[in-house]
Amino acid sequence: MAIDRGDYHYDSAGSWERACNHIAMFLWWAAERGLASDDHDAKAIAKRPTKYFIGACDTKLWEDDLTARGNAFATYWYTDYLKALEAYAKKLKINDYDVGISAKTKAHFFAVLDAGLAQFDKELAKKPAAKKKPAAKKKSAAVKKKKK
Numbered sequence: 001m002a003i004d005r006g007d008y009h010y011d012s013a014g015s016w017e018r019a020c021n022h023i024a025m026f027l028w029w030a031a032e033r034g035l036a037s038d039d040h041d042a043k044a045i046a047k048r049p050t051k052y053f054i055g056a057c058d059t060k061l062w063e064d065d066l067t068a069r070g071n072a073f074a075t076y077w078y079t080d081y082l083k084a085l086e087a088y089a090k091k092l093k094i095n096d097y098d099v100g101i102s103a104k105t106k107a108h109f110f111a112v113l114d115a116g117l118a119q120f121d122k123e124l125a126k127k128p129a130a131k132k133k134p135a136a137k138k139k140s141a142a143v144k145k146k147k148k
Contacts, residue, residue, distance in 0.1 A: 001063055002060050003063065003071075003074050004026075004061045005023075005060045006020040006054070006060065014097070016059060018098070021049075021097070021099065021100055021101055022081075022085050022096075023053060024049040024053035025105070026061065026074075026081060027049070027057070028045045029110050030074075031045050032110075033113075035069055035070030035073060036065060036070060039064075039065070040056070049101050050101060073116070073117060073120050076120050076123075077119075081112065081116065084109070084112045088105075088108065
């Protein structure tokens with residue numbers, strides 16, 4: 001299942017770069033936090049995040065692009081990330097797709113995502129661990145003979 005896709009945004013954004021910037025930034029952050037699959041190298045993404053994302057992911061962020069923990073976090077928080085992007089653009093009085101990747105936006109959104117991850121981890125810590133079912137006891141050969 002896709003987490004986000006550039007083609008969902010292309011008509012509104014007007015270009016693949018503008019449609020994919022926010023997805024590339026999320027993948028970059030995930031790679032730097034060890035939440036991206038082994039297929040992705042944080043250093044390679046950092047050089048040109050959007051270009052990397054478009055080329056390596058064909059404009060689509062799939063579950064396979066993240067680790068199990070990365071997927072759990074994306075399910076929990078990706079919508080909030082998009083809301084944070086919208087709020088940031090509104091504050092700057094620009095279109096969501098005009099939020100590019102710069103040192104300033106990286107610092108801002110990495111902090112937003114880090115806070116979301118901390119909240120996610122806190123929620124996970126509250127959940128009780130799943131209880132294991134006790135193993136069924138094997139009957140001894142003597143008990144089996146008595147029943148016959």
